[in-house]
Amino acid sequence: MTDLFATLAELPDPFATSEAAAAGVNAWALRQLVRHGAVLRLQRGVYRLRTAPPEEQRWERIRRLHLERARQALRAHRGHALSHETAATARGWWTSLHPDGDVHLTALRVQPRTRRVNGLWLHHSDSVTNDVEEVDGMPCLTAARTVADCLRTLRASNAVAVADSALRHRATTRREVDAALRSQRRWVGRPRAAEALELVDPRRETWLESTSFVTLAEAGIELPTPQVEVFDEHLQLVGRVDGMWIADGTVGEADGDGKYLRPDADSGPDPEVTSRAILAERRRERAVERTGLVMVRWTRQEIRRDGFGVAARVRAGRARGDLRRFRGRLRVDGEWLDLSRYLRHEGPPAA
Secondary structure, X not given: OOOHHHHHHOOOOOEEHHHHHHOOOXXXXXXXXXXXXXXXXXXXXXXXXXXXOOHHHHHHHHXXXXXXXXXXXXXXXXXXXXXXXXXXXXXXXXXXXXXXXXXXXXXXXXXXXXXXXXXXXXXXXXXXXXXXXXXXXXXXXXXXXXXXXXXXXXXXXXXXXXXXXXXXXXXXXXXXXXXXXXXXXXXXXXHHHHHHHOOOOOOOOOHHHHHHHHHHHXXXXXXXXXXXXXXXXXXXXXXXXXXXXXXXXXXXXXEOHHHOOOEEOOOEEOHHXXXXXXXXXXXXXXXXXXXXOEEEEEEHHHHHHOHHHHHHXXXXXXXXXXXXXXXXXXXXXXXXXXXXXXXXXXXXXXX
């Protein structure tokens, strides 16, 4: 079963579970294709191949529309600059954009109050200096100020994703963001922003990783160590996992569509590449579990719609996990971990 899509493409449209099985596509493979958006489930036992573009293309299209609205707003409101999530979007950082999401501008001169007009926020901030940089030909508040404003006004799971991306791009530093927050005395959301800043970790590599682990933290689960390299007992690299609760021998993996849906030049997802990606991911999961680790997976939809449900699965996975069963080595940031410290519940050495 090397090309699932080629097989399914020969079936009627739509096709039934029994027809897929007769063609050699088993129930597990069909569930994975549905889970990652490559196949649509029309009703029980009835499916159709999906031809919509992948998540990355949808986000980029929304981003372009948002920035066009931002340019129009700047032309209509002289003396303002991009701010908050709009400024983060202009800089190419991770954001959770909605097609009808509000555009945010901040006044560079004294303005009586913040107001919202027809999907446009016009923010005032006359108690601090509004330093401006040019981004893609548009005036934009500085990187540190943008992160600080997002941490104050967005829910933590989205705000931390913005901050993770900003620090990962080396656009600003934690110290600069902290200084920006300290200058915003008595501003709405400042205490919440300070708490969210403690959750920032630029080692995370995707928006989904950031929002997933912060959502789990809000459900009472401590943050895992991100981007852990897992080696087997022969020191062969098995894979680099999104996050790991090392002392419990448990891995957390956030599955986004981008891992499986690769764009074809004309028709969206490339069927052959998608099929290979699903099978390769399944082999990788089995290889990680053969080392003695427990793996818990979730999708973008699951973490957004049922964060507490995902948290319950993580707790169950950690209860099953046992680092003493692990046969191999772990490496983080290029350094081999001394697992005996975790077995003694000491955790990593102090920095």
